[in-house]
Amino acid sequence: MCLKKFDAIIIGAGVIGCSISLALARRGLKTLNLDTLPSAGYGSTSHSSAIVRPFYSHEVSCAIAHEARHRWLGWREFLGYAPGPIAHYVETGGLVLVRDGTEHQYENNLDVMGKVGVEFQMLLPREIEKMYPGINLQAFGPPRRPNEAGFGEPVAGEISSGIYIPASGYVSDPQLAANNLKVAAEYEGSTFRFNDRVTNILRTDGSVSGVQLNEDDIISAPIIVNAAGPHSYVINEMAGIASELKITTKPHRHEVAYLKAPPGYRQKPAFIVDLDAGVYQRPDSVDMLIGSADPDCDPPEIVNPDEYNDQHTQQWTTQVIRAAQRWPELGIENNARGTVGLYDVSDDWIPIYDRTDLPGYYLAIGTSGNQFKNAPVVGELMATIIENKHHDSAPSSLNLENIKRAVNLSFYSRNRDIQKTASVMA
Ligand SMILES: Cc1cc2nc3c(=O)[nH]c(=O)nc-3n(C[C@H](O)[C@H](O)[C@H](O)COP(=O)(O)OP(=O)(O)OC[C@H]3O[C@@H](n4cnc5c(N)ncnc54)[C@H](O)[C@@H]3O)c2cc1C
Known part of the structure; x- marks a missing residue:
């Protein structure tokens, strides 16, 4: 009918x-x-x-x-x-932390931003530290799984620059x-x-x-x-x-953690990309939201979109510890807060x-x-x-x-x- x-x-x-x-x-x-x-x-x-x-x-x-x-x-x-x-769109600015030796990874991004007319500034480590008192610019990557030796420990190297993009934020x-x-x-x-x-x-x-x-x-x-x-x-x-x-296209499960933002972050709560630690952050009122930048060590969680685990798992803790490497003042809460959703991922x-x-x-x-x-x-x-x-x-x-x-x-x-x-x- x-x-x-x-x-x-x-x-x-x-x-x-x-x-x-x-x-x-x-x-x-x-x-x-x-x-x-x-x-x-x-x-x-x-x-x-x-x-x-x-x-x-x-x-x-x-x-x-x-x-x-x-x-x-x-x-x-x-x-x-x-x-x-x-x-409401909140324009916080965005900061991409660049580890020494990985500058080439971002060449295309800088090139296309130049072509499109997106303004950006390169920041020195001391400028990042001034923006974020207490931030730890030691290198930790490439990211590892929690059961791997050296997880959460610094390695040789450091964040040697930052790409600051004012025209970024969140809705x-x-x-x-x-x-x-x-x-x-x-x-x-x-x-x-x-x-x-x-x-x-x-x-x-x-x-x-x-x-x-x-x-x-x-x-x-x-x-x-x-x-x-x-x-x-x-x-x-x-x-x-x-x-x-x-x-x-395939559905991938993703967890995002919400925690009380560390004091140093609250001074300039921007969107931050940290591929060295394997996470991204953005502010959410007094919280810091921590998502995964999908490092190579994390296998994709391909799920049935009608039957997936919508509760937090060990992955929540993994992402939070990765963020805490950069933000030593981040308090890791006992109760996992955040959200679990699906990406529709193309090849x-x-x-x-x-x-x-x-x-x-x-x-x-x-x-x-x-x-x-x-x-x-x-x-x-x-x-x-x-x-x-x-x-x-x-x-x-x-x-x-x-x-x-x-x-x-x-x-x-x-x-x-x-x-x-x-x-x-x-
Ligand atoms: C954890 C997470 C973080 C993200 N972060 C960002 C970010 O920071 N910035 C960004 O730009 N993007 C981000 N994304 C991606 C962004 O949210 C998605 O690309 C976008 O929301 C997809 O919208 P959509 O309308 O395609 O899908 P959906 O919002 O999933 O809508 C699809 C709808 O189709 C309906 N549907 C499915 N099957 C049927 C059916 N058979 N009959 C009727 N209805 C059906 C569903 O019920 C659903 O409501 C994130 C996504 C997730 C999950």
Whole structure:
């Protein structure tokens, strides 16, 4: 029984799905977002560290992130309609700690920031110590597992410089940000249905024609967008295209610790990347949030997105001890506080924003633990790809009005060669 017809169905109402419906609705499409969960942004978005930083090793990634930061700065204006509370972007600045001998790892990042026009300063160790009294700039890396000899002990070498990027920060409440997008999209005419699981993607004459829900409802649309976050591979299997994709996506489990921030950090609570220790930090009120920079020694935890352990484990303690190497005043609390969420990781940690060989079926997947920041751009990006029927042969470009440049969206192609990506840190 066909209950409803829409111009486009977006599977998922996370920050990405909500941004897509807003952009499509602004172009006059009648959209429907479907989500298994009870409200917008309740999936992996709600666990996000929500860090906004332009520090990427690819020029398109840097440009999109820098453009998105402008949109976070003007969030209310971007939303257009925002009757209730809105998320806030807090510009803390960002500091990348560089260990002696590893400067080459960051050459691409500095190069692309220069090309995109992102300002940065190089700091000397004494300037870092002045910024953060009590910080320990001894080297500890490469990071080890807790059961390995030398875990937590310093090694020869030191943090020899810092890359300070003022245009970095975080968004106060990622779930609220998704809800802000939903409310703005509804104002433009979008529809949202929650507590509904898509169980099948339907085809007619070789093109997508709708979705089936768990209660045997069928909803029709000629456009379907997979924005299902860590369930993206499940939806691709339903669509029958999973085996054809050159780049795959998998759900990775991640823990983030929240602890009372050490006094030296509170003087300048910025976003900090510390690949030598294997962690990143950002402030959260009086707390310090500690996430993993995914060092090579930590095996990826690939899980079933419907049945994963959402409690903290030894990994919480591992990340906290890694951070405590740098911050000796960090008090390690007895009760593990924080969050456990899933990344939807692509083979090269770059998302797939693209059409597919199945007419009408689009992908906004593989956000790889680093695309929350880009959500205000991704909606428009996907709408541009959807509008361009020839995106494969004549790739779309997206105009980034705030930073006054255009980017070629073939960067996010499903058919790209797997890219070499520097460490992903939120
Ligand atoms: C711990 C953690 C830290 C992070 N830190 C950062 C950071 O600092 N900076 C940054 O930029 N990014 C960060 N990220 C990544 C960022 O949060 C994600 O890229 C982003 O939130 C993904 O949004 P999404 O809408 O694609 O996915 P989700 O928010 O997961 O939304 C997908 C939705 O699809 C729904 N769905 C799935 N299957 C179905 C189905 N069959 N039927 C109906 N609905 C379905 C789900 O219920 C879910 O709500 C982090 C992520 C995590 C987990």
